[in-house]
Amino acid sequence: MRPKHRNLAGRLLTAATWILILLHVAPIAWMVYCGLKDNQEILAGKVLPGRRQNDVIFLKEMSDGFLAGTADGGITLFSKSGLRKERHLELGTFATSFLLDTGNAGSPAAEPVLWALSSNRGLQRVDAKSLSLQRTYGIEAIAGAYGSAWKTLWVNEVAGSSLSQSGGRLFLSFQFKDYPGVTEFDKATGSFSPLPGYSAKASGAVRLLTHLPGTAGTDSLAMLTGQGIFLRSLGTGNAGRDLRAGRIPSVPERLCALDARRLLLSMDSRACIYDLGSDSVVRWLDRPAGSGIITSFARSAGRIWLGDSRGVTALLDITGEAAAKASTADGLIAAGAAATVNDSIAATGAMAAKQDAAASADRIFLPEFPAPDQGNRDVTSLRVTSILPLAEGGALLGGPNGTLSLLNMEGKSVASALAPSPSLYIHWRNYVDLWRNIDFGLYLKNSFIVCLGVMVVAMVLASMGGYALARYEFPGKNLFGYSVLATQMVPGIMLLLPLYLMFINFSRATGLIVKGTYGGLILTYAAYFVPFSIWILRGFFATLPKELEEAALVDGCGPIQAFFRIIIPSALPGIIATGVYVFLSAWDELMFAWVLTDERTYTIPVGIRLFVGNFQNRYDLMMAAATVSTIPVMVLFFVMQKHIVSGLTAGAVKE
């Protein structure tokens, strides 16, 4: 026989077997894999893991270099000449925002501090000189400010975070549907408290927080949301103004304060300067035709910088405080338009020769970001995600995937760099969310309690019943055997309904709660699984030699004693195998648990069903939940594999 299997047909058959296995196991592998993926990647149909979306969102000039922060919590210090990497810190955070704290204007801090806010780690304090993490205030600490009104956030659902500061106070908010508003952080005491006067429920989740400067007590905070701009004074009283759509041309995507009165807004591909004093747009900022959606902006002395998918346009800021006060809005718009439309592009060439002219004209910078490497291939579209205007006229620009480009005052790229990035986009966030937000731990616990309970009850009853059927002849034996078989043919739904009503009526009559308790479900399951287990165990007992209990009886044991002392131990492998099978079947049961549990006793299938209804498209979470509910039974099965397989097949093949 043996050489036969070495021939071609045998090899082909073996290959076919492995291909079948591969196809067969692939869905499970995909399930586990997707539980570790990001939902955006899943929805986009991306199979291989990509890099994280680590746009450079934060750029600051330090005394010894440029500090760059990415959305995934990477902080890198680059040298000023040549953009060499000097230091790097990986926070491993999501939806991160940064704020460099150099102390108050009056009293500069001895050590500059970098604050990072993220959806998974909360607020973190980083020493900006040495790039070392000093302190973490977790999400729980932030939630503490709200007591029971708000508990936690979904790491995955947070679109962004924002930080702002005024004096010794830090303000933070998350762009998340349930986040209550703006939270204040006292740097001196390290305590969080809600900012009064602003509610996200009424005004929308905060996309961006901006501090509007002013003299002490008159400064205020601007919240940008999907509904408009909301201003709150930080002095006493928290007076505020709401600029909803209608007051402003349309709801902006970006916002920054030019000075105490003027806001720079961008909406889609347009940007304007809004004057809070006259409550109107004082200037539309025109860029060359073909410039796309504005992706970032910045301001420097005398210039406004608008970044888009092509490069950066640096416009002259001709609406200074004095000009804004002097003239009406209409006149300014006309003046602004006249000044910008002409020769805004032409300014790029021959800049060196005409520095003076260049200084008084709009300019365009076209960055040269380093080519994306292998892992970045899917995000090739260039866009400027952050701008740092430099004192000598040039700028440092940040782009997608940690790309940086340094341009001189003529708009020429002089250096470029790539911020380090974590390699794979596989993470445990989904599991964190499952435990933190869906109470999956409770479902898991309930499932274990119910299934173990059923297993124990069913095995005690079924080994007694199976033994009685295997060893004794008695009137009614056939009747019992047939009813056991008949119960397997009854649709579960038929008894579910009366059972449900019986439980409720029983509780009404006696005051003992059955529905929604572990006991009720365990008994129901046991009634369902015991007949079946008796049928299997009868086979096991029949294989045991009769001499076993005969010897025990001779030694003076009663039949019941003999059963517990002699029979049970010798049939234990079979009993355990059947018990594991009952456990697996009970773990798999949805319909009865659905009707007979309540929120304290939901088992895993009921919990999953509920949350699938609430999170229709969160495939990452669903697959994580699916993985969690599969792993216990997989482990149990493979530990007991030999027994279960032999037990089940023995019963089936014998019949």
Added chain:
Amino acid sequence: MHLIEETDSSVAGPGPAAPPAVQRRSRFQRMVRSVRRNKVPYIFLLPTVIGMLLLQAAPILQGLYLGFLRSRKDRLLDYLSAPWAGFENYAQILFNPDSPIRSGLWDAVRNTALYTVAVTIGTLAVGTAAALMVNREFRFRAAARTLMLFPWIVPTYVVGLLWGFLWQREAGLVNIVLVDWLHLFAEKPTWLIGPNTLWAIIIPTIWRQWPFSMLMLLAGLQGISKDVYEAAEIDGANAWQAFRRITWPLLKPVWAILILHGLIFNVYSFNIVIMMFGNGAGFPGKHGDLLMTALFRNSFQMWDFGTGAAMSSLLMLAMMTLVFIWYRIFRDQLTGK
């Protein structure tokens, strides 16, 4: 107490004829004596019997009775005192073509029939092929068998959840493989809406169930001694003849068991469909609705217990008929004649 003695006494026939007046008493006495003599098995079975009477027999009888009542949604808890309706519920289901229950029910009946047949055949076909593949000797055979068992351990609600995701039009792996990688279709097919729905529930069910068939059939195959095949080879039988004459007859009883298992398991299939189509409140559509999901909706979402119970009774009747037919067909294989 000796076991054999006990067996003898319990099967003893009725005693000699006695005068009528005493017979009543003596029959009762005989019962008491019988219970006393068979104390051990009765004690062992007592908790099970009580449990089955309370939690199986009582609800089943109530369910049968409910089918003849006109249930009232506002007084659910007094369900047993609802007005008597006779065969009204049955007539609604079987003979009233305008009944809203009926239109959905016939779709469910048709789908369930197709589903059960397709799944049972598919499961047996793949299971037999896989059992024959694994019954050979090759490297890592044990690992291959274990890997094949994987999907069988995945809970059915996870199967529904997982395949509901795999069938997604844009994000699903099935369309990624079939369209993006293999270019088998010009555009991505929709699986979870329309006529494809039935396939979308049949394939995952086969995927989950064939390992069980493989396991059973493999056990059957391994019970066949190698000597038998070697003897057949010496006698000049080719591979097909060996299969036809030796393997096939031995596999038939296992097939019979698997067909029964497939019948009961698939007609009463619930979890996969309910999880695949959203939160369970969602309707799988007329091409994907099965009897169990239709019944569940009818009872626990519309709270129409009367027709629900009537449908369940009919379903139970149908199942018993099918099992009877199954028994008639496979009686010879099962009893080894």
